[in-house]
Amino acid sequence: MCAGRTMEGAGCVTWWGFSPALDLLSSGGSPTSQPVRVTVPSQVSLVTLSAAPFGLVSPSCPARQEGDVNVLLIGSGDPRHILKTVAHLGDTDTLHIWVIENSLEVVARQLLLLYLTLKTETFLELFGNSKIRSQTEQTLRCVASQLSLSVTDTLTGPTNPCLDTTHLRFKDRDELDRIFKQWVRPPPPPLSMSKVWDNRVRQHLGTRYDSRLGCFDWDLNMQLHQK
Numbered sequence: 402m403c404a405g406r407t408m409e410g411a412g413c414v415t416w417w418g419f420s421p422a423l424d425l426l427s428s429g430g431s432p433t434s435q436p437v438r439v440t441v442p443s444q445v446s447l448v449t450l451s452a453a454p455f456g457l458v459s460p461s462c463p464a465r466q467e468g469d470v471n472v473l474l475i476g477s478g479d480p481r482h483i484l485k486t487v488a489h490l491g492d493t494d495t496l497h498i499w500v501i502e503n504s505l506e507v508v509a510r511q512l513l514l515l516y517l518t519l520k521t522e523t524f525l526e527l528f529g530n531s532k533i534r535s536q537t538e539q540t541l542r543c544v545a546s547q548l549s550l551s552v553t554d555t556l557t558g559p560t561n562p563c564l565d566t567t568h569l570r571f572k573d574r575d576e577l578d579r580i581f582k583q584w585v586r587p588p589p590p591p592l593s594m595s596k597v598w599d600n601r602v603r604q605h606l607g608t609r610y611d612s613r614l615g616c617f618d619w620d621l622n623m624q625l626h627q628k
Contacts, residue, residue, distance in 0.1 A: 469495045
């Protein structure tokens with residue numbers, strides 16, 4: 402398969418990351434004592450997540466100082482690094498994670514998955530499946546409604562005290578609100594995921610479409626499975 406088709410197969414939106422989950426606090430390298438300033442381009446979106454409910458810091462703070470840990474994630478695609486890092490966080494540490502993505506759909510999905518972290522079955526179903534159960538759909542609509550209220554600051558209290566979207570531009574907040582509302586009330590007519598997936602595979606494989614099962618099995622065993 403040519404390089405162009407391989408890149409097209411990955412898609413233009415990174416729904417899943419391409420690396421294993423990492424504990425960002427034990428990935429090597431010594432903590433810096435110098436201030437680290439982050440310049441965010443206008444075309445990307447910045448969301449702040451904190452393991453402490455109060456006292457969010459600015460990007461100009463040191464990467465580590467007196468128990469405070471600042472981590473910048475760019476284009477991670479999903480919250481795997483966040484979850485593994487939080488799982489190994491010490492009781493005395495305060496973690497601030499700055500997430501930058503070039504697609505607001507990815508930002509919305511990360512917020513959704515982090516909201517559902519403790520609902521294991523729902524998390525895995527939404528993380529890996531294109532078709533979901535009716536009860537999962539109800540949960541998705543409920544959570545999307547809460548996130549919509551959170552990003553537009555229309556709630557009397559924060560939906561999640563560990564989430565800060567104040568660094569987003571107003572038009573980005575409006576776009577996030579539109580995405581969440583689309584999850585609550587999908588526009589008619591409903592899409593057939595089977596047809597969408599089939600069209601995607603036809604476009605990606607081209608003349609190899611009729612041998613797609615063999616192509617998938619080859620990619621699984623030769624590229625995804627560790628040797």
